[in-house]
Every structure is written in C-alpha cells, then in structure tokens.
Amino acid sequence: MDWDIVIDFLLLRDPNVRYVVLGSVLIGASAALTGCFLFLRKRALVGDAIAHAVLPGICLAFLVFKTKNPAILLAGAILTGWLSLLFIDWITNKSRIKTDTAIGLTLSWFFGIGIMLLTAIQKTGNASQTGLDKFIFGKAASMVDQDVFVFGGLSIVVILVIFLFFKPLKLISFDRDFASSIGLPVGRYDFLLSTLTVLAVATGIQAVGVVLMAALLITPAAAARFWTDKLKRMLLLAATFGAFSGIVGAFISYTTPRMPTGPWIVIVISVIAIFSFLFGAKKGLVVRQVRQQKMQRKILRENILKLFYKLAEEDGQLYEQRGVDQLTNRRFFIPSQLKTGLQQLLKENLLEKADLDYRFTEKGVEEGKRITRLHRLWEMYLTQYLKIAPDHVHDDAEAIEHIITPEIEAELVHQLEMPELDPHDSTIPYGEKLPNKIKD
Amino acid sequence: MDAFLIILTGSLVAICAALLGSFLVLRKMSMVGDAISHAVLPGLVVAYLVSGSRASLPMLVGAALVGMLTTFLIELFHKKFKLQSDASIGVTFTFLFALGVIMVSAFTGKIDLDQDCVLHGEIAYVPLDILVTGTVLDHLPYTVWVLLAATIIVVGFVYIGFKGLKITTFDETYAASLGISTAFWHYALMSMVSLTTVVSFEAVGAILVVAFFIIPAASAYLLTDQLKKMLFLACGFGVLSAVLGYYLAATINGSIAGSMATVAGCLFVITFLFSPKQGLLKRKKPLSTKA
Numbered sequence: 020m021d022w023d024i025v026i027d028f029l030l031l032r033d034p035n036v037r038y039v040v041l042g043s044v045l046i047g048a049s050a051a052l053t054g055c056f057l058f059l060r061k062r063a064l065v066g067d068a069i070a071h072a073v074l075p076g077i078c079l080a081f082l083v084f085k086t087k088n089p090a091i092l093l094a095g096a097i098l099t100g101w102l103s104l105l106f107i108d109w110i111t112n113k114s115r116i117k118t119d120t121a122i123g124l125t126l127s128w129f130f131g132i133g134i135m136l137l138t139a140i141q142k143t144g145n146a147s148q149t150g151l152d153k154f155i156f157g158k159a160a161s162m163v164d165q166d167v168f169v170f171g172g173l174s175i176v177v178i179l180v181i182f183l184f185f186k187p188l189k190l191i192s193f194d195r196d197f198a199s200s201i202g203l204p205v206g207r208y209d210f211l212l213s214t215l216t217v218l219a220v221a222t223g224i225q226a227v228g229v230v231l232m233a234a235l236l237i238t239p240a241a242a243a244r245f246w247t248d249k250l251k252r253m254l255l256l257a258a259t260f261g262a263f264s265g266i267v268g269a270f271i272s273y274t275t276p277r278m279p280t281g282p283w284i285v286i287v288i289s290v291i292a293i294f295s296f297l298f299g300a301k302k303g304l305v306v307r308q309v310r311q312q313k314m315q316r317k318i319l320r321e322n323i324l325k326l327f328y329k330l331a332e333e334d335g336q337l338y339e340q341r342g343v344d345q346l347t348n349r350r351f352f353i354p355s356q357l358k359t360g361l362q363q364l365l366k367e368n369l370l371e372k373a374d375l376d377y378r379f380t381e382k383g384v385e386e387g388k389r390i391t392r393l394h395r396l397w398e399m400y401l402t403q404y405l406k407i408a409p410d411h412v413h414d415d416a417e418a419i420e421h422i423i424t425p426e427i428e429a430e431l432v433h434q435l436e437m438p439e440l441d442p443h444d445s446t447i448p449y450g451e452k453l454p455n456k457i458k459d
Numbered sequence: 460m461d462a463f464l465i466i467l468t469g470s471l472v473a474i475c476a477a478l479l480g481s482f483l484v485l486r487k488m489s490m491v492g493d494a495i496s497h498a499v500l501p502g503l504v505v506a507y508l509v510s511g512s513r514a515s516l517p518m519l520v521g522a523a524l525v526g527m528l529t530t531f532l533i534e535l536f537h538k539k540f541k542l543q544s545d546a547s548i549g550v551t552f553t554f555l556f557a558l559g560v561i562m563v564s565a566f567t568g569k570i571d572l573d574q575d576c577v578l579h580g581e582i583a584y585v586p587l588d589i590l591v592t593g594t595v596l597d598h599l600p601y602t603v604w605v606l607l608a609a610t611i612i613v614v615g616f617v618y619i620g621f622k623g624l625k626i627t628t629f630d631e632t633y634a635a636s637l638g639i640s641t642a643f644w645h646y647a648l649m650s651m652v653s654l655t656t657v658v659s660f661e662a663v664g665a666i667l668v669v670a671f672f673i674i675p676a677a678s679a680y681l682l683t684d685q686l687k688k689m690l691f692l693a694c695g696f697g698v699l700s701a702v703l704g705y706y707l708a709a710t711i712n713g714s715i716a717g718s719m720a721t722v723a724g725c726l727f728v729i730t731f732l733f734s735p736k737q738g739l740l741k742r743k744k745p746l747s748t749k750a
Contacts, residue, residue, distance in 0.1 A: 063545040064490050114731060116677055123489035124677050124727065127670035131720020134667065139713035230497060231560075234553030241546045279564050285557035292550055296540040304540055 024274050036273060042167045043265030043284065045174035046219075046226045047235060051243075051261030052181050053219040054236035055254050056212055058244065059192045063237040064119070065107065068126040069220045070232035072103030074133025078140060089169045093221055100217035103129050130229075170222040177219050180211070181254070188212060189250050226265070227281035234285040235261065242292035245299025264288040318421050319352075319360040321390045324369065325420075326350050327379055328387030328448075337384055340373035388448040393420040395441035396431045402442045403435065409442035464603060466705050469719055471606040472659040473697025475613040476671035477679075479652050481686075481693045484676040485628050486648075490545070491533060493669045494552035495649060496656040498529040500559025500665065503657065508566060518657055526653025527646055529555060609658040616651055617690070624648065625686055663716035670720035671697055678723075678730040696726055 031037045057063050073096035080095025081087065103125050111121045181188065190198040191208045199205045216236075224232050243256035268284030297304050326346055331337045343357065352360075361377060364370040369383035379387065397416040401407045407415075423431070441447055483492045502525030503518060510517035529551060536547035617624065626634040627644040634641055652672070659668040675696035679689045704719030711718075 058543075058546055061543055061545055063543075063549050067493075067549060110731060114681060116680065117484075117487050117489075119487050120484045120489040120673060120677050120680075123493050123669060123673040124724070126493065127667065127673060127720055128724030128727070131667055131670050131717045131724065133717070135708070135711070135713040135717030135721050137714070138717060139711050142712045230556055231553050233549045234557065237546050237549035238553065241542055241550055244542075277564055279560060282557035282560040282564075285553050286561065289550065289554035289557070296536065296542065302541060307541075 028270055028273050036269070038167045039269045039273070039280070040266055042171055043226055043269050043280070044262040045171045045178075046223050047239075047261035047265035047284065048258040049174035049177040050219045050223045050232075050235035051239035051257040052178060052254055053212075053216045055240040055243065055250075055257050056188060056192050057216060057236060058240035059250075063240075064122050064233070065104065066216060066220060066236035067233035068103050068107060068122045068129075069100045069217055070224055070229050071126045071133070072129035073097075073100045073221050073224060074229060075099050075129055075136055078133055078136035081140060082136065089166065093169070093173075096221040097217050099129060100221060101213070104213055104217070166225065170225050173218055173222045177215050177222075178258075180215060184208070184211065185251075192250075227284055231281055231285045234288060238285070238288045238292045239264075242288070242295040242299075245295040245302045247301055260288060260291050264291065314421070316360070316363065319356055320363055321421055322350070323352075323357070323360050323364060324383060324387040325390045325394065327370070327383070328391050331379065331384075331387075332445075338378050340376040340378040342376045385450055388450055390420055392448050392450075393423045393428060395445060395447045396428065396435065396438075397423065398441050398443070399435050399438050399447075400431055412442060462705060465715060466702055468603055468606060469663070469701030469705065469715070470698045471603070471610050472655075472663055472668065473671050473675065473701045473719075474694050475606075475610050475655045476659070476668060477675045477693035477697040478613055478617045478690055479648065479655060480672035480676035481679065481690050482624055482628055482648055483652070483672060484680055485686075489673050490548050491530065491649070492652050492672045494533065494548050495526050495529050495652050496665050496669050496672070497552045498555035498559075499525050499653055499656050499660075500556055501525060501562055502653075503660070504559055504562040504566065519654055522653045522657035523650040525555070526649050526656075529653075530646060530649045605658050609654060613651055613655060616647070620644065620647065663719070667716045667720050670723055671700075674720070674723040674727050675700065678727045681730050681734045682736070696723065700726060
C-alpha cells in the first residue's frame, strides 16, 4: 500500500476526498437514523421499495423539465418514492395481498417502469442525458461540491428534523394507540416519518445506488439494536456506524485502485452488523448464551435445594445427610450437572459435606424454604385466580418459581392472604422474616 | 422472427417465474425471492472464475448454491441471532450483492461482466440494453435453449412436487405429521428460484425477474382460491405481460424487460380494481379473509 495516499486521505488534503468523506458521512448518518424507525416498525424492506421506486421519478423529471439539475431530479424522485409508499399501503389495506408481496410487487413494477423510461431516454440520443444513469445508480467517489451541497444539506435537514421531533416519532414507533390517545396527530407524524425516509433514500442512492440503499437504512439499525434497548442510544450508535462505514468505504476506494465506494460501505456496515449479532452487549449471541447458562445453573441449584427441603419434610429431619443416590431416586438429574450443582452449593455455604453425603446448612434451609414457598404460592395463585385444577398447576410452578422476585412474592402473599396450605394440602413454609407486605 | 423469439424468451421466463412465484406469494416469501435474485451475483462471479466461461452448468450449480446460502443466512440471522425477519432479509441480500459487485471490480478482465454497469449498482442493465439494440439476437437461440431446458425442469419440479409443495405451503404441521419435510421443499423451492434467476439473467436481468416472480402471481391470487387455477392464471398473466410488453417497448423504443414488468404491473392494477371476488370496485362487503 502506498502510504502517501493513506496519509493524503487521513489529512483530507485532496478536496475531492473532503467532499466524498463529508457526503458519505452525512448520507450514512441520515439514512441510519431514518432506518432505525423503519426497523422498529418492522418496515425495513419498505426502504428497499422506495429506493427502487425513485427511478421512474428521476426519469420523468428529466423528460418533463429536460434538465439534470439535482434539485429537480430529486423532486421527481421524492414524488414517485412517495407514490410507492401509498401504493403499498393501498393494496395491503384493500386486498388480501400480504405486505411482503405488496413490497416486492411495487418495487419491481416501479423499477421496471424506471428502466423502461431510462432506456427510452437514452435512445432519443439527447446528449444532455449522459450521466443520468450515474445520478441514479450512485457513485459516491465522484461526488463534487455541488452534489455535496445539495445532498449533504438534505441529510442535515433529515437529521435535524429527527432531532427536533424525537419524542413524537418515538411514540408513534412504539405505541401508536397510546400516541393517538394522548392526542398526538399520528397521521401527520406518519407522514413526516415517511417523508424523511423518502428524502434519506433519494439522497442516499447518490452514494451507494438503488440496490444497496436498503443496506444503508437497515443494517446500521439492526447492528445498533443488539447493543441497547434505549432508542436514543440506538439512534446514536446507528448513525455512528453509518458514518464510520462511509469513511472506511471512501478510504478503501481512494487507496485501492478500481474499488467502488458504495459496495465497500455496505461490506463494512455488514461486518459491523455481524459482529454485533455475535457480541452485542444487549442481544448478542454470546451474551444471550451466557445469560442462558447462568439461568440454567440457577435453576439446577434451586431444584437441588427444593429437593433437599422436600426430603426433610418427608422424614422430619432438616439436617439429615443425603447421598447422591437418594437425590437421583427422587428427581432426574444429569449426573455431571448434579455434581457441579452440589459443588456450587457447597461453595455458597448452602450445603455442607458430611462424609460422602451432603446436608443443609441453616442458610440452606432458608433458601430451600424460599423456593418451596414460591412454588406453592404460585400453585395457589393458579388455582384461586385462574381457576386451574390443582393437578394441572405443578409444571407451570416448576418453571415460574425460579423467576419470581421478592416483590412479586410479597404481592402473591398479600393477594392470597398468606395461605397456610397449597392446593395439595402441603404446608407453605414461611421464613423467619415474613415477606414485606406491599403498602396498600 | 425477431419479435417471435423475444416474445418466446419472455414467455418462457414468465412461465418459470410465475409457477415458482405463486408459491413464494402464498408462503409470504416474496421478498426472499427478491433477495435471492440479488444475491446470486457473487455466485455468478465465482462460477465465471472457476469455469472461465459462460457455460451453463457451473453457473447453475453456483447459483443454486448461493440461493441456498442466501436462504440459510436469512434463517441464521433470524432464528439464531434473533434478528427480525424483514431486517434479516435486507442485511443478507445487500451484503451478498455488495460482495458480488466488489468481486466484479476486483477481477475485471477475467470475467465477462461489465464492471461499469455493476459499479453503478445495476447488473440487469447491460443485458437489457443489448436486448434492445439487437446484438442479443445472435445469442437468442442459445438463451432460448437454456430457457427451454429450465422451463422443463421447473414445470417438472412443480408437477412432480405439487403435493409436497402444496401441503408445506398451506399447513406445515399437517405436512410434518405426514412425514413430509418442510425444510426439503423450502430449500428445493429456493434453488429453483435461483436457477430461474440465473437463466433469466441474460434476458431480463436479475432485478426485473422479480417482477415476473411476484406480479403475475399476485394478480392470479386475486382471482382464485384454488392453487391449480392460480398457477395457470399466473402463467397466463406472465405470458400476456411478455407479449404486450414487447409491443409497448417497440412503440416507445424502451427496454423490453422493463416494459414487460410495466405491463405486468398495469395488469395487476386492472385485476385489483375489477376482480369479481377480490376487486376493489366489485366488492361490497369487507373481505372475509381479513379479520
């Protein structure tokens, strides 16, 4: 690699580089921001449809006004982009055609019309049409100051509007019914959001082209979603991802001969996304698996303690020592898991070793009581409030006992008025300290 | 003769696409079909590089593999990574398409794909142009041969696999209880979709083949509740679009494939407005199929 070129790029010495970087960053950020809302409303592919649908608009604008003025072509693009949205809504609302088919149908129909018009324009031999396809299919690397002025300016407008209307946009994305119940003009904000999307798409295809535009919208949002549950952070992250891949894409195409900018932007953002799917702090595969493992260990631990308590109830000996065989005779455990579970309980000082066997510590008794109590309280709740037959409540309680928090426990005790017996007439063991009653 | 050959080519594509597209529409997988048609690009490039020619067999194998890979990735992102399904489709096909474009740029000169056209984001564009300027006429018999073979394969697939496709489309649980593998028919259908995309590539382009997949099938869906009738109607709509599209293109001197897609869309709108059962203008009561 030629280091001079790298340094040239990093110092933004070349004015062309400055335009390309600035343009890619702004376009990437604004597309990512609008994409987050599309993503959350599960309308990600609508963005793809809009991207294809701007083509006939650009051709029509050229046919009518005979100019390549970016503003006029953009107006045409926005018009048909909007029409495609209306068309999708129209056919999904008025027929049994499903959303996915409606999107695919609209996308390919509008695109077909666009291609037809474009070829017809090219056949006219009108010299002024040259480069029309470039405008349409996008070429970030050849952006000049005038383009950056128009497209960058529009991107800034999109970003600002999202910033200004963050609250209502958030509301209509998450809870439309609530939004309209507090008197928010949902329809008007829908319109605003759609307009922003069409704007972001119409400017974004300049950078990556019709086909890859969907990536600028969807992929940063998808990546960001794996890191956070907060919309503000998600927007910030998505915009950063979008802008960052814009810079890296521009860098690669500047330093490597013949490499296209747009596809590299998409590759970078896709790699970020796949990394996030795996390692994202909130929903990433690794985090989820760790969480799952922790939960499984907790369940195992609690099942062992519950069994100890059950055996103690039966023979009346709380601190009797019990062997592995006695445990496995009563409940199925995978032997290796049971072993690690017992080790864990020893370490936590809930059980203690007695010869080769195990027995409760005082702390262990309390914990065993607690789990048994939760199990039986839940069984009571199911029979009393949901009217489920007593012989049908055990499995459900088996699952739920591990996730009942002290607050829910207190509420259960309160609602059931501290019952003494469960539906199977076993005593519900309460601890030394009674659970705090919820304040009335 | 030219007109006949072009219409024949269009009709063959239309028939393959309509048959498979009907199942895509019914399975709510239209956008997966769209994704596959974009994502075959890297498969094509690899096939070019490996075989060094446009020979059809490596292309078909490459395409079928990438078709399966696309489906697999979409499922992986959705099921394993818990990404919502629409985003999973979008992320997958843009990623693969971008990969394909970059491969085309990197191997310029070694493969017979126009770099400029791919750079601009639309692989479908060059074959379209050729079709209109007439140079494709030299290749047309070749294309027709390939398409004929593909049509026989696709029709055979749908004919032989009709029962499996039908049951897995409408009732997965019932299919499972009969021991019919949903996954098998899923992947079989997807490889047929990629095969059709590849053979239609030269004639109508990777993106416009989506129009042939979805639009005639959607029109047919508005006219009947029976799968067999829907398949025949979809083929009818497809062929009609090919015929009318050709004359539209001739009239305005534009892309033939683009015109065929345009006509298909217009036929859909007409059906949408006037269909006896589902039509917007004929319907008095709200649809029973919608809650």
